[in-house]
Amino acid sequence: MQQTNETELTYFVIKGISDDPHLQLPIFILVFFIYVVTLGGNLTILLLVIIDIKLHTPMYFFLANLSIMDISSATVTQHKILAIYLTKNRTISYLDCMTRVYFYSSVTASELLMLSVMSYDRYLAICKPLHYSASASIISCVFLTFACWILGFLQVIPYIILLSNISCYRSNLINHFFCDLTSVMKLSCSNIQALEILILTEGLLMLNLTPCLLTFIPYAFIIISILKIKSISGKQKAFYTCSSHLTVVVILYFSLGCQYLKPVSKDSQMSDKLLSFLNSTVVPLLNPLIYSLRNRDVKAASVKIIKCFFRSDFSRA
Template identity: 35%
Template sequence: MLGLNHTSTSEFILVGFSAFPHLQLMLFLLFLLMYLFTLLGNLLIMATVWSERSLHTPMYLFLCALSVSEILYTVAIIPRMLADLLSAQRSIAFLACASQMFFSFSFGFTHSFLLTVMGYDRYVAICRPLRYNVLMSPRGGACLVGCSWAGGSVMGLVVTTAIFHLTFCGPSEIHHFFCHVPPLLKLACGDNVLVVAKGVGLVCITALLGCFLLILLSYAFIVAAILKIPSAEGRNKAFSTCASHVTVVVVHYGFASVIYLKPKGPQSLEGDTLMGITYTVLTPFLSPIIFSLRNKELKVAMVAVKKTFFATLFPQNC
């Protein structure tokens, strides 16, 4: 991120939840528990996939990559938010703010790209089963994961460079709990602010909508293929392999649409801050729960891993 525009603003103030002074301790405890659960849930998924040879398939490789992107996304935002909830000093340096925006957008879009790849994986498995081992070889799966991470990094770099090449004239208060685009645009001045705002919005919406449409297209073919299966048991089995992915997609894009597609108009700053919780705290919190509960194969493997873990810790009780 070389060449960022160092203007008269050398640091920003993250207003965050200061509008709710009496709730900050309660919010800190709630968000801390949700954050720890998110980390532990994703680490458990990764450990389960790593230790169970039966899960060494492209689908679970993508799930591991998704867990990694989710952990890194929350690490970019939530620790700083938790610290600010307990601190009266909420300043963040110009470069630290730019870094936070870069990493949050990079990992956020990587998450979207990986969900799209997982939809394609389910399409190949159900609609092209005889070619699955060719199309979803270990090398092919690794390439898809690599492209998802590269695409997310490019998106993060494009958005961050566009925003931080603007001139910030003050005031320096960001009415949010992290360095997000809309509140930063309100602090920018100059003739090109509107152009940058529309350009960044168009890039983000195009990328998210493109991923969503590709997922919809994959599932249109999947549903058509499943309906041709003669037995009810076969149809249910095919649907069950997609259930967790579909649920996470609905949650992910449902909350994203609230943020990016909300009608323009006067919005309370407190309302925008509270709305930000849905995609920074709630969505990562729900994702490991959904995959753990709605994926039968993963759920069985997790139980086996936990039994092995406790047997190792307490061998005399087994």
């Protein structure tokens, strides 16, 4: 399917992960499994935070919002892969594609800001424990969370405006498994230098560098504070409280940096797919697993709810 020059583009065609017919079923099974586990894991964290009163703290309030962001980004990207296999329809309308680009980019930006807020929360808990209750009030937590969502969705608007102003496309075939910003840019036969500059400047400064600094600077102070603790058990306990969050941050920034902080190239489509697959499927999958497996409070809440469930089940019997 080709639509070139100045013809009005009304739809795109999603190529998918692979053209090999023998790989379609394995890919569908893999993506379906990842999506179910991602959805189940993040919904479990949300449920635990809502039900267990011991998890009604700022850290888990932020974690619940992070789970909502992971569910949103995973649904936007993985939904189309599953839909293509089930319906055999690879087309997507122009408006739907632009909407998905905007929503996925906005949720990702909001997630980076949320991780920064969570880093500052860990800094207060470890370095300023006496001031933690006053600083991490319900009002401040709600305000910071609301700010992360709003700023994330506002920051991406300039990208979408420039992207939607592209009037010339070499093709309507997107060599990706969802509507990704860089993949749509590669189809353009117009001058997209302004958009590339915006990605490498404002994107680097506002969407990546600033949240990155706001995330890792508190950890520099946390590490200094941990090194000052004399007892080995005290150091281990302090590091244990923030190791899960630090692991998630490193994985996310590594995948985003490899994927977006490089010039748009038409010869890097397979590597872009692999990096995008890592960022859009593996990261949302790992978040609940990392937090649940390495967090004692989450594991204790899970065991408590399971025990309550079986007790009520046996009492009915």
